[in-house]
Amino acid sequence: MKRATVFFFYIALITGMMFMLSCNSCQSTRNIAVNQSYVQHSPAFNADSAYRFVEQQVAFGPRVPGTQPHSDCGDYLVAKLSEYGAQVVQQRADITHYDGSNLPIRNIIGSYHPEKERRVLLFAHWDSRPFADEESDEERQRQPIAGADDGASGVGVLLEIARQLQQQPVEVGVDIIFFDLEDWGQPSFDTQFVEGDWWCLGSQYWAEHPHREDYKAAYGMLLDMVGSPNATFLKEEYSVQYASSVVEKVWSTATKLGYGNYFPSQRGGYITDDHLPVNKQQRAPSINIINLKRDTRTGFGPHWHTLNDDMRNIDRNSLKASGQTVMEVIYLER
Numbered sequence: 001m002k003r004a005t006v007f008f009f010y011i012a013l014i015t016g017m018m019f020m021l022s023c024n025s026c027q028s029t030r031n032i033a034v035n036q037s038y039v040q041h042s043p044a045f046n047a048d049s050a051y052r053f054v055e056q057q058v059a060f061g062p063r064v065p066g067t068q069p070h071s072d073c074g075d076y077l078v079a080k081l082s083e084y085g086a087q088v089v090q091q092r093a094d095i096t097h098y099d100g101s102n103l104p105i106r107n108i109i110g111s112y113h114p115e116k117e118r119r120v121l122l123f124a125h126w127d128s129r130p131f132a133d134e135e136s137d138e139e140r141q142r143q144p145i146a147g148a149d150d151g152a153s154g155v156g157v158l159l160e161i162a163r164q165l166q167q168q169p170v171e172v173g174v175d176i177i178f179f180d181l182e183d184w185g186q187p188s189f190d191t192q193f194v195e196g197d198w199w200c201l202g203s204q205y206w207a208e209h210p211h212r213e214d215y216k217a218a219y220g221m222l223l224d225m226v227g228s229p230n231a232t233f234l235k236e237e238y239s240v241q242y243a244s245s246v247v248e249k250v251w252s253t254a255t256k257l258g259y260g261n262y263f264p265s266q267r268g269g270y271i272t273d274d275h276l277p278v279n280k281q282q283r284a285p286s287i288n289i290i291n292l293k294r295d296t297r298t299g300f301g302p303h304w305h306t307l308n309d310d311m312r313n314i315d316r317n318s319l320k321a322s323g324q325t326v327m328e329v330i331y332l333e334r
């Protein structure tokens with residue numbers, strides 16, 4: 001994953017430390033303050049099922065574009081979406097990257113009710129980073145990461161939603177996209193940086209060449225790094241800029257469901273992620289549901305872009321909070 005505007009987090013660390021101490025304490029107890037008068041409209045999100053989807057992706061090995069694990073995992077994702085009743089389209093292209101190399105991309109799109117005009121877009125990236133460039137040991141920085149949280153967690157949640165959509169359809173069209181080549185931005189250990197937008201290349205390609213001509217959705221929701229324990233999905237700033245009403249819809253729904261500890265009413269930094277090209281090309285006003293931290297150097301969890309991003313950092317409670325919230329939002333659509 002991506003690039004953060006780190007300055008925000010240093011300011012927030014100074015001004016918001018007392019809030020986060022109390023918030024983290026509340027989260028560690030996992031007390032869910034459910035609105036007793038609220039009636040849930042969506043089926044129960046199965047966190048065990050989502051966990052298995054994450055685990056199965058990680059079992060292929062690092063999903064680095066151009067490798068066999070990447071190809072095998074892509075086949076698995078296509079098969080799962082097809083099994084769960086989606087109409088599946090794949091986008092394949094070769095992209096020239098920052099170092100002049102050609103890299104293959106494979107965007108995987110599963111559509112439900114493709115005939116319906118009103119649509120909701122759900123998306124995540126399925127590739128994993130080829131560099132553990134946040135490792136302190138320089139000899140380990142060139143190894144690929146497992147990407148359990150950074151990539152596989154969002155995909156796992158969306159696969160579980162796809163499984164539920166087959167069993168209990170919604171009243172609007174839903175498109176689920178697994179974007180490729182999100183996480184091959186230039187590593188921090190390079191000494192000469194190349195100007196350009198080298199993150200989120202799969203979503204950049206789709207936003208410029210959507211799978212359906214003139215594709216538009218009512219709104220979109222990106223899930224990225226939604227699996228780690230004690231996740232805090234702060235209101236990411238590009239999301240607020242491009243889709244403030246969607247932010248409020250999602251965060252208020254989470255509170256009604258009892259997941260306010262995961263979706264605190266606090267702002268996060270600007271994150272360069274797959275929702276940015278989707279917003280810039282006006283395909284759908286989209287938000288980023290992403291675990292942001294005010295008390296770390298990077299603004300992300302300590303396992304971000306390290307070899308520790310494995311199944312030890314996947315928590316069923318976080319998968320449930322993000323997945324049930326997204327499901328509730330789309331099942332309320334008419």
